[in-house]
Amino acid sequence: MIEADKVSVSFGAKRILHDVEFEARPGEVTAIVGPNGSGKTTFLKALSGDLKASGTIRLNGRDLRDLKPWQAASLRAVLPQATSLSFPFTVR
Numbered sequence: 001m002i003e004a005d006k007v008s009v010s011f012g013a014k015r016i017l018h019d020v021e022f023e024a025r026p027g028e029v030t031a032i033v034g035p036n037g038s039g040k041t042t043f044l045k046a047l048s049g050d051l052k053a054s055g056t057i058r059l060n061g062r063d064l065r066d067l068k069p070w071q072a073a074s075l076r077a078v079l080p081q082a083t084s085l086s087f088p089f090t091v092r
Contacts, residue, residue, distance in 0.1 A: 001025050002047060002076070007055035009039075009046050016042050019055070048078045 004022035008015060017039050024030040032040050046053035049064050049072055057064040059075040067075070 001058075001060060003056075003058045004043075004047060005056040005058075007043070007046055007053050007057060009042050009051055009053045017046070017053070022047075048076065050078070 002022075002024045004020055007017060007020045007022070009017040020043060022032075022043075032043060034040050042051065045051040047057055049057075059067070059072065062071075062075070064072060
């Protein structure tokens with residue numbers, strides 16, 4: 001299960017997300033919907049640990065901030081829409 005409790009994200013002085021509450025349980029289908037620019041991707045990046053956020057994010061009851069990267073990786077998978085490589089990649 002993944003839970004978010006009062007999660008907020010700011011970029012400089014601009015608050016993008018404010019006190020978001022969220023819960024996704026195993027075996028259930030959960031959708032995050034909203035218009036363009038409403039913060040869906042920002043929220044997903046906060047849930048995955050890719051963005052610093054205030055509040056609490058828990059994976060299977062464990063605070064994401066308390067987990068080492070390898071521990072978080074064993075509890076969740078992240079598949080971004082687009083990926084950029086930081087090294088040359090040749091296709092043959």
